[in-house]
Amino acid sequence: MGPSLSLKLVGECGTDLRAWPSAKHFTSWLCLAPGNKISGGKVLSSRTRRSSSQAAALLRLAAVTIGRSDTALGAFCRRLAARAGKAKAVTATARKIAVLFYNTLRHGMTYKEPGASHYEERYRNRVLGNLKRRAKSLGYDLQELPPEANMAVS
Structure with missing residues (x-):
């Protein structure tokens, strides 16, 4: 996170994050x-709520930028985008950034x-x-191919 984003988030949320007992409360507040x-054990919906929070918008913008970077969060965002779609990946990455922000300010991490x-x-x-655990449960044993066999397959 750059200094500009950090200052804007501090301006929106403040420096004293004791209003939220945990990072889960903080991310829920940010929507x-x-x-x-859930009704009768069946999940009816698990979508995130709509938010007019400037802090949530800033975190989503940061998530889009991080998605293009060569970082662990960027790799997470790209992997999730391939599987679940860009919008869900951005929201999930924004949530991870919010947890990091909360832990940094609240606990000094x-x-x-x-x-x-x-x-x-x-x-x-x-x-x-x-894969190995799944194969073993089906009665198979997974083994790695030798390096020269890997070259022939590629």
Whole structure:
């Protein structure tokens, strides 16, 4: 986040975020958290509410910009946009930025950017673990191909 966005967010929300007990309350106030309409155990709707909040608009704008960057949040935004659509990805990324903003101001947390390659590697390992577990539950054993076989497949 740049200094301009930070100042605008502080101007909208203030520096004392004790009004919100947790980051979940803060994101809900910004209308960046999904709703929870459930009846009889069936999810009827989980859309986010419409907001006229300037802070939410600033966070969404920041999310669009981060989506084009080579950062872990940018990789998250691009991966989610491919799966769920651009609008949902922007809202989810804006929510992540809001949580980081809240934790920074309220608890003094510092954010260390791991980079897009670190995020992609963690995602790849998670997917491989899920595939191995699924194959094992079906009675199969997944093994990696040797490097020369990978070149032939590509």
